[in-house]
């Protein structure tokens with residue numbers, strides 16, 4: 174552990190996770206003490222530390238305004254966007270910064286998001302349309318149809334929910350909350366034609382049924398998306414679909 178001094182304003186002590194799998198046998202923490210004015214975000218503090226004290230610290234960021242989804246990390250144990258989290262909003266003057274869990278570490282706070290993206294692709298996150306009813310011009314949707322999607326289209330794919338999910342800690346093939354919320358978003362779209370049959374693809378112990386309904390993903394989401402609700406809604410839809418299918422088959426057998 175090293176200790177390095179910075180400057181002025183409200184003093185904070187940053188304990189920052191460090192791990193470079195190419196050279197380190199074990200993760201360790203570096204401590205930095207620095208002062209920052211009111212309104213400073215965790216990302217700004219990290220950038221300052223990187224620029225003035227240790228330029229080897231690795232973390233992702235881009236937009237600095239809660240849009241790109243790059244800066245998800247654990248701050249004092251909570252999965253957050255570093256660019257949207259102000260130091261003064263934290264309790265006390267100790268700031269523990271760690272990478273999001275459930276993904277391998279590439280370096281420091283930079284994690285390998287491949288499992289997250291693989292899960293995302295498994296739900297085919299695009300509109301499924303029929304050639305026959307493709308309109309000549311644009312698809313039209315009523316305001317009500319658009320309002321139905323509104324709570325879900327704000328997902329910025331930051332993986333904060335993925336990092337918060339305890340199930341992913343022991344079931345690495347679980348689809349995870351973000352992918353399922355995205356599937357719900359497309360299946361709720363009046364333009365999508367995939368139908369409830371598509372849910373057979375996620376009808377597995379690693380799919381819809383892996384969730385233990387612990388709600389951590391809801392707490393973690395910086396965009397107020399409620400993945401657990403979408404998991405429950407898709408489970409209900411799947412059960413109704415299976416029931417109808419079974420009933421239909423029974424009737425066919427009886428003919």
Ligand code: SF4
Pocket residue numbers: 337338339340341349350383384385386387388389390391400401404
């Ligand atoms: S509600 Fe389900 S998906 Fe969300 S964190 Fe809990 S187990 Fe994971």
Ligand code: SF4
Pocket residue numbers: 327328329330331332333334335350351354393394395396397398400
């Ligand atoms: S659902 Fe929320 S927490 Fe999960 S990836 Fe989307 S924006 Fe991030």
Ligand code: FES
Pocket residue numbers: 233234235236237238239240241242243244245254255256257
């Ligand atoms: S830097 Fe883009 S969301 Fe934080």
